[in-house]
Amino acid sequence: MREVAVGKVPVSMPVLRPGAVIHGPKAMTDTLLGDFASELSRRGFNVAGLIQRNQDVGDGCACVMELVDVASGDAIRISQDLGTGSNSCRVDPAGVAEAGSRLRAALDGKPDLVIVNKFGGLEKSGGGLADELLWAMSEGYPVLTAVSGRLIDDWLEFCGGHCDLLRPDEAALWAWWGGQRLYQDLLFGVGDGEVQRVTRGAHWLLVEGPDGCGLARVPRGADQAGRPLEGFAALGLKGLAALVQSTDLFEAALGVAAINAHYNRPDIVAGDGNGPNTKGPNTNGLDAFTGEEGRVVCVGSFPDVARRMPRARVIDALPSADEYPAAAADWLLPGCAAAVITASTLANRSLPRLLDLARGSRVALAGPGTPLTPRLFSYGVEILAGFVVDDPDGMADCVADDATPKRFKNFGRQVALRRPE
Known part of the structure; x- marks a missing residue:
């Protein structure tokens, strides 16, 4: 392809504040964020991140929790089988560590969007995927997560109030994503x-x-x-x-x-x-x-x-x-x-x-x-x-x-x- 001199530098996309989908106890935010990530990926955007998927194994047993890599589709198990009488935390630290490693590696690809399925109790205490969230935000990547209503104050303290609080619906996600990105969206579809x-x-x-x-x-x-x-x-x-x-x-x-x-x-x-x-x-x-x-x-x-x-x-x-x-x-x-x-x-x-x-x-x-x-x-x-x-x-x-x-x-x-x- 021959080169042609352009008169001005290309327009750069505005930086997005981290987006937090605020939800109640029964909201299906994993599905909402997963569908949004899939649609952006289908259009051509580079999306990195992890979406939680819970699988009911029946027989009264607790569900199996997995984090799915949105880029590869690989599932990483993050729950332990502790038996029906256990009151201990079921989250498997080794699984979370592996998921965090996958996410840090994905950030090297300079994604257009980073999704971390939720900011929960572990992240509130500095564990879980807290380090990956902070790293992605400090690097200026658009970050999208979900936060339970009871953890709003903890989330605001975590991000220093630098965020947008979003309704748990598709229209709110696209409004946060912003109209300036429609140009890149149009370009991805051009053959x-x-x-x-x-x-x-x-x-x-x-x-x-x-x-x-x-x-x-x-x-x-x-x-x-x-x-x-x-x-x-x-x-x-x-x-x-x-x-x-x-x-x-x-x-x-x-x-x-x-x-x-x-x-x-x-x-x-x-x-x-x-x-x-x-x-x-x-x-x-x-x-x-x-x-x-x-x-x-x-x-x-x-x-x-x-x-x-x-x-x-x-x-x-x-x-x-x-x-x-x-x-x-x-x-x-x-x-x-x-x-x-x-x-x-x-x-x-x-x-x-x-x-x-x-x-x-x-x-x-x-x-x-x-x-x-x-x-x-x-x-x-x-x-x-x-x-x-x-x-x-x-x-x-x-x-x-x-x-x-x-x-x-x-x-x-x-x-x-x-x-x-």
Whole structure:
């Protein structure tokens, strides 16, 4: 792969405070954390850690306790069979020591997430996996654990209060994981291949990969004067997509277009993304919440927004007399009933913050630059309203001629994916 000089250093992910899932005596936190770890691993993140698994052996005997290595799936027994009349602690120190050794070795791989299934009585007293927890936190790794309600004070003393206390549900885990990581999530799903062409106009970019075309709007303030495209095309699709992590706005937009060239293929599935390969219906994101009661916010002054969403509060970087400035997002998005956010916020990296502000509300990401992938549902998006190019040659000419999105429909179609209930 040839190299191309990027204008700025890549964006680094923000450091996460340790997350502690607070639970009652009967909560199934082992399953919750295990499922979360499995999903992140499936998407491509490097997850290290240990999840407890208890096996009922029947006949009135105490269950067998194991710690499962989330990376390898190996199970390490941490309980001793002391007999039915014993009141001694059943935890096997040798098993815990082996588990701790496995976890310390896994940290050498610089994981994206470290999971330790719980902070319990042993850790409270400085035993168990306390040293491994402290080491992972001191090294700045995102650490996730579970803490019984009766041990909250001990946990806060253990971590010095530097933590986030989480509800025991999936949505809380994804909210803690954070929207900034959606960029890496999108990149993990992009396959490599030859970039057939890169086309730019004054306002839009098009990248054609081996299986489809992707669009992205050039952000305001992006410097593209005199920048040749040949070197970018030589990066290949995955290398070009990785530019979404650049702090150079033009490069980031190229990265978004390459990401869309992978996800917005002509055989994209409409609906929830789990059905057969069928062409989806024409769907406009501005129509997503037409019957919604309460405050509806539109981030981005879409064409025809006043007619399609007459009740919406419109936020734009260059607002008209009836619109709000970008700073208004801080008070209009929290508590809104629904929000439609322009996909242009992907390239300028304002999308994660906007999703945080709108958390708990119904959210649609809309525009030709929307990646049509269910990966984004986990970050708080309910509806993805994007665009699929059916005529690459016609669309390339359209972009080069600085045509408006109204002409795009001659060379493709709008498609929407909805998060499964």
